[in-house]
Amino acid sequence: MGSKIRIKNMDFFYGSNQALFDISLEIPDRQVMAFIGPSGCGKSTFLRTLNRMNDTIPIARLTGTVEIDGKDIYAPKTDVVALRRKVGMVFQKSNPFPKSIYENVAYGIRINRMHKDRADLDQRVEKAIRDAALWDEVKDRLNTSAFGLSGGQQQRLCIARALAVQPEVVLMDEPASALDPIATQKIEELVVELKKSYTIAIVTHNMQQAARVSDRTAFFMLGKLIEVNPTEKMFTNPDEKLTEDYITGRFG
Amino acid sequence: MSKTGTIGDSVFRTILIIFAATIIVIVVAMIAMMVQNSLPTIREFGLGFLTGRRWQPASDIFGALPFIYGTIVSSVIALVLAVPLSLGIAIFLVEQAPQKIARPIAFMVELLAAIPSVVYGLWGIFVLAPFIRSYLGPVLQSYLGWLPLFQGRLTGIGMLTGGMIMALMVTPIVTAVVRDVLEAVSTTQREAALALGATKWETTTIVLGNAASGIAGAVVLGLGRALGETMAVTMVIGNSPQISSSLFEPAYTIASVLAANFAEATDKLYLSALIEMGLVLFLVTFIVNAFAKLLVIRVARRSGAH
Numbered sequence A: 001m002g003s004k005i006r007i008k009n010m011d012f013f014y015g016s017n018q019a020l021f022d023i024s025l026e027i028p029d030r031q032v033m034a035f036i037g038p039s040g041c042g043k044s045t046f047l048r049t050l051n052r053m054n055d056t057i058p059i060a061r062l063t064g065t066v067e068i069d070g071k072d073i074y075a076p077k078t079d080v081v082a083l084r085r086k087v088g089m090v091f092q093k094s095n096p097f098p099k100s101i102y103e104n105v106a107y108g109i110r111i112n113r114m115h116k117d118r119a120d121l122d123q124r125v126e127k128a129i130r131d132a133a134l135w136d137e138v139k140d141r142l143n144t145s146a147f148g149l150s151g152g153q154q155q156r157l158c159i160a161r162a163l164a165v166q167p168e169v170v171l172m173d174e175p176a177s178a179l180d181p182i183a184t185q186k187i188e189e190l191v192v193e194l195k196k197s198y199t200i201a202i203v204t205h206n207m208q209q210a211a212r213v214s215d216r217t218a219f220f221m222l223g224k225l226i227e228v229n230p231t232e233k234m235f236t237n238p239d240e241k242l243t244e245d246y247i248t249g250r251f252g
Numbered sequence B: 001m002s003k004t005g006t007i008g009d010s011v012f013r014t015i016l017i018i019f020a021a022t023i024i025v026i027v028v029a030m031i032a033m034m035v036q037n038s039l040p041t042i043r044e045f046g047l048g049f050l051t052g053r054r055w056q057p058a059s060d061i062f063g064a065l066p067f068i069y070g071t072i073v074s075s076v077i078a079l080v081l082a083v084p085l086s087l088g089i090a091i092f093l094v095e096q097a098p099q100k101i102a103r104p105i106a107f108m109v110e111l112l113a114a115i116p117s118v119v120y121g122l123w124g125i126f127v128l129a130p131f132i133r134s135y136l137g138p139v140l141q142s143y144l145g146w147l148p149l150f151q152g153r154l155t156g157i158g159m160l161t162g163g164m165i166m167a168l169m170v171t172p173i174v175t176a177v178v179r180d181v182l183e184a185v186s187t188t189q190r191e192a193a194l195a196l197g198a199t200k201w202e203t204t205t206i207v208l209g210n211a212a213s214g215i216a217g218a219v220v221l222g223l224g225r226a227l228g229e230t231m232a233v234t235m236v237i238g239n240s241p242q243i244s245s246s247l248f249e250p251a252y253t254i255a256s257v258l259a260a261n262f263a264e265a266t267d268k269l270y271l272s273a274l275i276e277m278g279l280v281l282f283l284v285t286f287i288v289n290a291f292a293k294l295l296v297i298r299v300a301r302r303s304g305a306h
Helices: A043-049 A080-086 A101-111 A118-131 A135-141 A151-164 A181-194 A207-213 A231-236 A241-247 B002-037 B039-045 B065-096 B099-114 B117-144 B159-184 B187-195 B200-228 B231-236 B254-261 B268-304
Strands: A003-014 A017-028 A032-036 A060-068 A087-090 A169-173 A199-203 A216-221 A224-230
Touching: A003 A043, A003 A199, A017 A043, A017 A199, A017 A224, A032 A043, A032 A207, A043 A169, A043 A199, A080 A087, A087 A151, A087 B187, A101 A118, A101 A151, A118 A135, A118 A151, A135 A151, A151 A169, A151 A181, A151 B187, A181 A199, A181 A207, A207 A231, A216 A231, A216 A241, A224 A231, A224 A241, A231 A241, B002 B039, B002 B268, B039 B268, B065 B099, B065 B159, B065 B200, B065 B254, B065 B268, B099 B159, B117 B159, B117 B231, B159 B200, B159 B231, B187 B200, B200 B268, B231 B254, B254 B268
Parallel strands: A032 A199, A032 A216, A087 A169, A169 A199
Antiparallel strands: A003 A017, A003 A060, A216 A224
């Protein structure tokens, strides 16, 4: 299977603090890749380099290359707005806009002018909500505020909102960390379902979650990439002693 | 030991309660004093006081309408000019400017709020009024002269000058509140928009949507300030109790007429008329401010919940 994203010799700095050290990594197309590691290991920072979300931090600086479909997204001429449309993101805390359920999902379609007419917009919104496994729960109240939904529903709404702009890659930054076990299970099932159509990179501090949803796992520690392997191998027979110690709970 | 401690605490507590109670006493006392002292005109004119167009103290004719009109129109001019300006400054400071630039500008905006009213008034007389008379006024008249708003003679002193001075004084306050409200909007909202491929402008509209009721609060707070502004306006508005459609004509506000005439109002009815207008102004600004505070609190609470 081909690589969707190819990172070569990436160093990342916050001011004079180096947060990531010489990361080289490939993320395969239409698979789920999980990023695990103790807090502060740089896994979220790494995820946010993939859609240049770190650009919002003035002191952030990156060297090395990040290629998506063979194009360096840090090249000077990169259209960051187009990049972010192609690489969607779901955040740790659900963050719906103060709008209706419908308008939350329609937002990305509208600003990117993807729809032909109102019927087309309706269709796209419905498809995105269906893809996020939320349709049956919200179809009768699309025009009510998104804040009326439960935490798990809000997070799936945020996934629907991300899917609505038809990204190719979906980045998920601990998407279930604030949710109860049942809502978490729904998100996990959804992730497995979504990999048929999308390349997914998911950060999680929950190792069982990584084991359940991902095809490959990358283990970060103190800003360094320690090991990348197929998830099954990673959790049964890791190459590195450090990985084994972390997975077996010797630290973390 | 515990006994003296307990006594000390209750003394301390009692003192604090007395301090806190003074605020309530002062507000109640002010309202009571104003109501009592305005009884003569309330009895004499009733509601006609508020709708009367003539103000002739010498013949005991007191109609407050020109002052109410002047207060409202000058405040509206102030807001029409100040709100877009303040929004622009605040959005720039929060969403666009790098820290290095944002800080000094925010500091200067706060300095603007600290300039005494009378200094604004002087500046209005010596800079703004001549500017309106010689430059702005003629331009407005040549392009928009067909509007009744911009007809009449140009003296530089009048409603427009008063409103513009007020706009300058209101801008720092509205800017500061809008800035706080925008800063209270969670970063996750901005990131959510950016992650969908939103431009800087589209992201800003999401932020503004989050802050809408707080911005409304800031505007109403500015209105409260404008309604009560006295000294600077008195110096440039012309102080003539008339209702004119032209913004170049002199006008009068409630606050100005109180400030300008208190010393000479020896007659009981005259004094009562002034105090009743003070009462009207007090109640209106009280309500406006309470409303504004409510709106601002709502945004803070909502973004705190997320």
